Amino acid sequence: MIFNLINVVVVVTVGLVGIAIYGMLVSRNLMKIVVGLQLAVKAAMLAFILSGRLNGKIDEAQSLALTVIVTDTVVAVVALALVVQVRRKFGTLDIKAISTLRR
Amino acid sequence: MLNVLIGVGILVSAFLSIRESRLLVTALWLALTSALVSWLMFRMGAAEVAVVELSVGAGLVTVIFVFAINIAGDEALGSQPLLPRPLAWVAVVLAGVMLAWMVLPAMQAPEFLTGLEETSSLHGYFKRVLWHDRSVDVILQAVLMFAGVLTVLGLLTDDPFATGKEESHDLQSH
Numbered sequence: 001m002i003f004n005l006i007n008v009v010v011v012v013t014v015g016l017v018g019i020a021i022y023g024m025l026v027s028r029n030l031m032k033i034v035v036g037l038q039l040a041v042k043a044a045m046l047a048f049i050l051s052g053r054l055n056g057k058i059d060e061a062q063s064l065a066l067t068v069i070v071t072d073t074v075v076a077v078v079a080l081a082l083v084v085q086v087r088r089k090f091g092t093l094d095i096k097a098i099s100t101l102r103r
Numbered sequence: 104m105l106n107v108l109i110g111v112g113i114l115v116s117a118f119l120s121i122r123e124s125r126l127l128v129t130a131l132w133l134a135l136t137s138a139l140v141s142w143l144m145f146r147m148g149a150a151e152v153a154v155v156e157l158s159v160g161a162g163l164v165t166v167i168f169v170f171a172i173n174i175a176g177d178e179a180l181g182s183q184p185l186l187p188r189p190l191a192w193v194a195v196v197l198a199g200v201m202l203a204w205m206v207l208p209a210m211q212a213p214e215f216l217t218g219l220e221e222t223s224s225l226h227g228y229f230k231r232v233l234w235h236d237r238s239v240d241v242i243l244q245a246v247l248m249f250a251g252v253l254t255v256l257g258l259l260t261d262d263p264f265a266t267g268k269e270e271s272h273d274l275q276s277h
Contacts, residue, residue, distance in 0.1 A: 003104070003106065003107050004106075005106050005146060005147060008106045008107055008109075008110040008143075009110075009143065009147065010206065011110060012110040012113050012114060012143065013202075014199055014202050014203065014206075015113075015114045015117075016113065016114070016117055017198060017199070017202060018195040018196075018198060018199050019114070019117045019118050019121055020117075021191075021194055021195050021198050022121065022191050022192070022194075022195045023120075023121035025184075025185065025186045025190075025191040025194055026121075026184040026185060026186060026188060026191045027121065027184070027185065028183075028184065028185050029126070029178065031126050031129070031168075031171070031172065031175070032121065032126075032129065035120055035121065035129055035130075035133055036121065038133060038164065039117050039120070039121075039133075039136065042117075042136065042137065042140050042160070045140070045144075045152075045156070046140060046143065046144070049144050049147050049149045049152065050147065052149070053147050053148060053149075058147075058148050058149060059228045059229040059231075059232040059233075060232050060236070060237075061149065062149050062151055062152045062229050062232075062233075063229065063232050063233045063236070063237045063240065064237075064240075065144075065149065065152045065156075066151075066152055066155060066233065066240075066244075067237075067240045067243070067244060069152070069155055069156060069159055069160065070159075070244040070247060070248065071244075071247060072160075073159055073160075073163065073164060073251075074247045074248060074250070074251035076164055076167065076168075077167055077251050077254075077255050078251055078254050078255065078258070080167060080168065080170075080171035081171075081254065081255045081258035081259055082258065083171060083175060084171055084174050084175050084258070084259065085258055085259075087174075087175040087176070092178065093175065093178050094178070095185065096185060
């Protein structure tokens with residue numbers, strides 16, 4: 001059947017990667033870029049679980065996904081703290097304006 | 104059918120989180136995406152990680168996002184994108200084609216089909232795998248969490264040395 005769980009997860013994973021890349025490339029808001037990064041990591045986690053299920057090693061995939069969740073949370077927290085500092089220093093979240101200030 | 108609905112829900116909420124102009128609503132769409140992803144993980148048999156993703160991905164990260172938006176404030180930026188939209192779509196399609204090129208041939212391999220049948224018999228060893236086979240990962244996670252907390256404390260507190268220097272400069276100028 002074409003709508004089985006494996007096919008759905010493959011489509012969702014590829015779709016999430018696409019949306020994340022699009023968001024990170026198009027968005028000018030720093031906070032939105034962090035959101036795009038979060039979406040890409042969710043796609044990676046789904047891919048881990050899918051590969052574990054397909055290989056019959058779901059527990060190893062789960063332990064790797066757990067590591068990804070912790071790492072992703074720390075990355076998100078540090079990135080948001082940096083965003084707050086950028087806002088305090090430059091007064092904007094627009095990466096175009098920030099890069100202009102650097103020149 | 105439920106899997107398809109969850110998948111469509113994930114993609115729609117992820118797309119809306121990118122398209123939404125208000126940051127607070129973006130954080131809420133991201134939380135919904137996390138919750139649906141954890142539901143899909145649960146349906147794939149990864150219950151332990153699904154619970155962690157639901158509590159951390161949909162809960163903690165959303166709270167941190169709202170906290171950061173509260174401090175930094177919402178900002179309406181111009182609609183002009185950083186990169187031309189057609190170019191961004193080309194990059195997305197290219198990434199999709201590359202993923203399909205790498206993933207699809209591997210999924211036809213016979214060992215995948217046999218592995219799929221063995222999945223149910225191998226389930227239930229998550230605790231052993233996490234605490235024994237991947238104990239280095241667990242230590243690394245603890246170190247990462249401490250590093251993250253220390254970094255955030257350092258970044259969010261005002262720098263007392265910087266203000267001290269400014270004050271001393273002011274005093275010298277006077």
